[in-house]
Amino acid sequence: MFDYAKKNKALAVIGGLILTAVVAAPVMAQRDPAYEAARSSGKIGEKPDGYLGYVTPPSPAIKALVEDLNIKRKAAYTRKAQETNSTVEQFAFTSGCNLIMRTAPGEKYQTPTGTWNTRDASDPVRDSRCL
Amino acid sequence: MMLYQTSQLTDRSDGAIRRNMRSLTTSGLILGALIGLSACVQVSAPDKPIVINLNINIKQEVVYRLDGDAKDLINKEADIF
Numbered sequence: 001m002f003d004y005a006k007k008n009k010a011l012a013v014i015g016g017l018i019l020t021a022v023v024a025a026p027v028m029a030q031r032d033p034a035y036e037a038a039r040s041s042g043k044i045g046e047k048p049d050g051y052l053g054y055v056t057p058p059s060p061a062i063k064a065l066v067e068d069l070n071i072k073r074k075a076a077y078t079r080k081a082q083e084t085n086s087t088v089e090q091f092a093f094t095s096g097c098n099l100i101m102r103t104a105p106g107e108k109y110q111t112p113t114g115t116w117n118t119r120d121a122s123d124p125v126r127d128s129r130c131l
Numbered sequence: 132m133m134l135y136q137t138s139q140l141t142d143r144s145d146g147a148i149r150r151n152m153r154s155l156t157t158s159g160l161i162l163g164a165l166i167g168l169s170a171c172v173q174v175s176a177p178d179k180p181i182v183i184n185l186n187i188n189i190k191q192e193v194v195y196r197l198d199g200d201a202k203d204l205i206n207k208e209a210d211i212f
Contacts, residue, residue, distance in 0.1 A: 029210040030209060030210060031210055072208075072211045076211065083200070084196070084200050090189050090193050091197055094193070094194045094197040094200075095204065095212075098198070098205055102205070129189060131194060
């Protein structure tokens, strides 16, 4: 009787772990390798408006990739804007502030004046309204 | 020439001067009205659409309020950011 309970407990723990992994998988979702490569090579970069932009004229594959991501971003911004009672532009802009801050050294970002900068160890040049 | 005209004006009787002044005032008024009419401000509809820049709606207090939610979204949907 006790043995049975012990075995059940172990099974429950294993089951719990599997469940956690399955549930956590979408949260831990990482960037598509092609997207990661386009970012790190400086072909695309983060814009102050919260969307991705082309640093150099894009190939059809990169154009499709960026358009898809920007549509998904806009959908996410729209949803969150409704939740926070703000406009899509306001939420996208606030996200843009954060996304530029999070660029890794070597990645590109657009300054408020429109020029593309390469991120280095120093703080990026951002809009004065960014925190 | 000017001197002659001036002396002519001063030589006239009071009534003549008054009549002269009246006609001058009337013509002045007509002239003023004409200038006024021709100098009317012409208002016409712009041919280009009026663009209102939405950027003015983003104030720092808004950025401050939304910053936490924005960070949250970026962390949760890391694949699109």
